[in-house]
Amino acid sequence: MNSYNPQEIERKWRKIWEENKTFQVDLKHAKNPYYNLMMFPYPSAEGLHVGNVYAFTGSDIYGRFRRMQGNDVFEPMGFDAFGIHSENFAIKKGIHPKILIKKNTDNFREQLKNLGCLFDWEHEVDTTRPEYYKWTQWLFLQLYKAGLAYRKKAPVDWCPSCKTVLADEQVISGQCERCDSEVIQKETEQWFFKITEYAEKLLKNLNTIDWSERTKITQKNWIGRSEGVNLKEKVKGLNIEFEVFDTVPQTFLAQTFTVIAPEHPLVKELVKNTKYEKPVMEFIEKIKRKRIEAPNEIEKDIEGIFIGRYIDNPFGTGDLPIWLASYVIAGYGTGIVNCSAHDERDFAFAKKYNIPLKLAMLPSDKELSEKVKNFETCYHHAPEGIIQEPIEMRGMTWEKARGPIIEHIEKKGFGKRGVNYHLRDWLISRQRYWGPPIPIIYCAKCGVVPVPEKDLPVLLPDVENFKPKDTGESPLALVSSFVKTKCPQCGGPARRETDVSDTFLDSSWYFFRYPSSDFKNKPFDENITKEWLPVDMYIGGQEHAVLHLLYTRFITMALKDSGFIDFEEPFKKFRAHGLLTKGGAKMSKSKGNVVNPDDYFKRFGADTLRMYLMFIGPFEAGGDWQDRGIIGISRFLEKVWALQRKPKTEIETPKIENLLHKTIKKVDQDLENLQYNTAISALMILVNALAEIPQLSVKTYKTLLLLLAPFAPHIAEELWRYLEPGSKQSIHDQKWPEYDSELIKEDTITLIVQVNGKVRDTLEVKAGISESEAKELTLSQKKVKNYILNKEIKKIIFIRNKLINIVV
RNA sequence: GGGCGAGUGGUGGAAUGGUUUACACGUAAGUUUCAAAAACUUAUGAGCGCAAGCUCAUGUGGGUUCGACUCCCACCUCGCCCACCA
Numbered sequence: 001m002n003s004y005n006p007q008e009i010e011r012k013w014r015k016i017w018e019e020n021k022t023f024q025v026d027l028k029h030a031k032n033p034y035y036n037l038m039m040f041p042y043p044s045a046e047g048l049h050v051g052n053v054y055a056f057t058g059s060d061i062y063g064r065f066r067r068m069q070g071n072d073v074f075e076p077m078g079f080d081a082f083g084i085h086s087e088n089f090a091i092k093k094g095i096h097p098k099i100l101i102k103k104n105t106d107n108f109r110e111q112l113k114n115l116g117c118l119f120d121w122e123h124e125v126d127t128t129r130p131e132y133y134k135w136t137q138w139l140f141l142q143l144y145k146a147g148l149a150y151r152k153k154a155p156v157d158w159c160p161s162c163k164t165v166l167a168d169e170q171v172i173s174g175q176c177e178r179c180d181s182e183v184i185q186k187e188t189e190q191w192f193f194k195i196t197e198y199a200e201k202l203l204k205n206l207n208t209i210d211w212s213e214r215t216k217i218t219q220k221n222w223i224g225r226s227e228g229v230n231l232k233e234k235v236k237g238l239n240i241e242f243e244v245f246d247t248v249p250q251t252f253l254a255q256t257f258t259v260i261a262p263e264h265p266l267v268k269e270l271v272k273n274t275k276y277e278k279p280v281m282e283f284i285e286k287i288k289r290k291r292i293e294a295p296n297e298i299e300k301d302i303e304g305i306f307i308g309r310y311i312d313n314p315f316g317t318g319d320l321p322i323w324l325a326s327y328v329i330a331g332y333g334t335g336i337v338n339c340s341a342h343d344e345r346d347f348a349f350a351k352k353y354n355i356p357l358k359l360a361m362l363p364s365d366k367e368l369s370e371k372v373k374n375f376e377t378c379y380h381h382a383p384e385g386i387i388q389e390p391i392e393m394r395g396m397t398w399e400k401a402r403g404p405i406i407e408h409i410e411k412k413g414f415g416k417r418g419v420n421y422h423l424r425d426w427l428i429s430r431q432r433y434w435g436p437p438i439p440i441i442y443c444a445k446c447g448v449v450p451v452p453e454k455d456l457p458v459l460l461p462d463v464e465n466f467k468p469k470d471t472g473e474s475p476l477a478l479v480s481s482f483v484k485t486k487c488p489q490c491g492g493p494a495r496r497e498t499d500v501s502d503t504f505l506d507s508s509w510y511f512f513r514y515p516s517s518d519f520k521n522k523p524f525d526e527n528i529t530k531e532w533l534p535v536d537m538y539i540g541g542q543e544h545a546v547l548h549l550l551y552t553r554f555i556t557m558a559l560k561d562s563g564f565i566d567f568e569e570p571f572k573k574f575r576a577h578g579l580l581t582k583g584g585a586k587m588s589k590s591k592g593n594v595v596n597p598d599d600y601f602k603r604f605g606a607d608t609l610r611m612y613l614m615f616i617g618p619f620e621a622g623g624d625w626q627d628r629g630i631i632g633i634s635r636f637l638e639k640v641w642a643l644q645r646k647p648k649t650e651i652e653t654p655k656i657e658n659l660l661h662k663t664i665k666k667v668d669q670d671l672e673n674l675q676y677n678t679a680i681s682a683l684m685i686l687v688n689a690l691a692e693i694p695q696l697s698v699k700t701y702k703t704l705l706l707l708l709a710p711f712a713p714h715i716a717e718e719l720w721r722y723l724e725p726g727s728k729q730s731i732h733d734q735k736w737p738e739y740d741s742e743l744i745k746e747d748t749i750t751l752i753v754q755v756n757g758k759v760r761d762t763l764e765v766k767a768g769i770s771e772s773e774a775k776e777l778t779l780s781q782k783k784v785k786n787y788i789l790n791k792e793i794k795k796i797i798f799i800r801n802k803l804i805n806i807v808v
Numbered sequence: 809g810g811g812c813g814a815g816u817g818g819u820g821g822a823a824u825g826g827u828u829u830a831c832a833c834g835u836a837a838g839u840u841u842c843a844a845a846a847a848c849u850u851a852u853g854a855g856c857g858c859a860a861g862c863u864c865a866u867g868u869g870g871g872u873u874c875g876a877c878u879c880c881c882a883c884c885u886c887g888c889c890c891a892c893c894a
Binding site (some may be wrong): 221248298299326328332422546581617623628629636678683684752754756759794796797799 | 810832886888890892
């Protein structure tokens, strides 16, 4: 037989598998459905990133493992091709996205086909096709109907480079997620989804789903539930009352002033017709300008202004002045903050503007206490601090006083317990071209009118100049044939919404579409969905923990509450894969350390590339790519190939049988836990042993190939067919091997001999040796005798089948 | 500032209370070859020693234990994510 030529056999088998539809699942009649999903790529580059290949391989290996265990595995693939990422790439290349993205997608598809995955291309999904985005628009309408989509004028994050608004989740440290530009604040009217309505459920359900722990923690932190009290406050001399959220109610008696966000709508009313009106309005304008021109400065240089009003202090300890402060955010809590000496920012603000401070607690340390009393330092976050006020709780620690103080507040009627979330509503409007138009019509007579479902899709018109505008309007606003329409209700003249929806809406429901992609008249079929959803296993990047993965959960909950489905969590199991680095650094074009998978694919073939990627490190931890390392896998597969030339025998030696079954056990466990690197190392140990023996049994070789099949599907298939000449049976339709626990048992074990905890010898003894036997044997050893000579044996520790430790 | 994770040979990494360094890369010597490549064999944590062997070593310092990479406490360094969140 010839030498191993991966390119040739891989091409051959991919063709045969495709022709025979080896990996196709009959979705309607599958007995044992298993939905194995991986995050679909966005073709915002010419070709696949090695990170994509890494993720897909890890997912595919798991899918193949389940398949050999008897599941009907559905493993679809598609393209998240709408959206800013793809459009920005088109702008950069100066090619219309309609042309460029199609080209990229085609190229991605060809590359993906070469990976040797189980992908079912008959169920491909592409978010840019009208057959798909028709249903994305349908989804918008369902949320609108359910009261979960609303339009609001609010200060929102605007990326001046991408020229569109962004969702809270897309602003990273004040920068645009896509282009790293400094995000500014703009006040415009936008569409939002009420994800906050599901904050509690999104949080609670985390306890019921089998997800990577770190992903759950990230979501939990993002939802950011905090408990506190809502304190009621009256403005002196005016009939105005508002609530202030406070997570640290222990400080409520130390409060000496209140600050309001400059954008707060109440401010105008508070200063109306007073001498403060002019300077306060000027201050607000200044802050607004600053948010646009120098958003970074706001953080560095906190500013404020007194507005001439006071809180009617219910505690009778003097009036509390109201200030505006640049560090207060309008969108969190009520946009109003009670301030005291026990908060670092409040403390700094008070010092800057000479606002008096007082204390509600003191440290027990005398020296520090003096400093605190003199307001030289801010005393905060101190669980061991001693409460001074209220008097009823004096002497209690800060930590212990929390509960009683909240009760005290409620009893006295100052406020009530309350909960706040960091999570904001999902802003889904985008002033861009490359996305599904939001299916809304504005009529002068009827107001906001949703596009009737029968009129979907609202097609994205062909536009020559697709580039975003500075005006805050989508390029669609210039297409009068698109904008001008009739009101579906009164038939009168009306105009269309010209914004498109966020790309994360496209991907928030794609897993519903995959199994139902052949249904033209509905987004997803009831029966198919019942059979296949929720998704059994989802694998993807941790970077989507608060974007995609949160949105999918929200949309699934909304669909459930609208009665379309009967489950509220989309993914039973989710595993986040690790990050693939090179030279210890994240791959990026600017660093020039990006690995192009094509090069390695051409040189070594898909099997080698797949296995190398999985061998680098634990799948869920990631690893560092090293060019020179891939040769090791290449050598390994050559060795597997060479085994077929070995003379065959019927009977296997006990030694090999033992190793074989240990390997089955190890690989099986490791696959279940996605620990591919150690599974591969176990296979290497087995192959190294098989290479050394003179004869090899066909049974052993077959078992090896079965274990190898999920990792290296092509070579496994080729060698399998050699062993079964003329067989039409694919190795991938075989049963996963099971180990025999009897065969794993060892006759002898290596007993570790320690003296005072240090290893001094090892002994080959029969398994299950008794303590007394082991003692006798050990103490008679010459080496051991040397160590215990003239010493008294204090104690002997014996661990069965493992170790004996003599303490002298 | 907050959250999460990690620190083990020249390198990627293995081992989660019991032989530290599995597996792989790299390196060195050898076999083969006209030569090279490939392949194969052997060696490969550090120090001392002719050797048998001994000592030391899992970021640092303590602790628990017969025994600690593993558990506990304190600290240092790095990575990732988030951050004016009241």
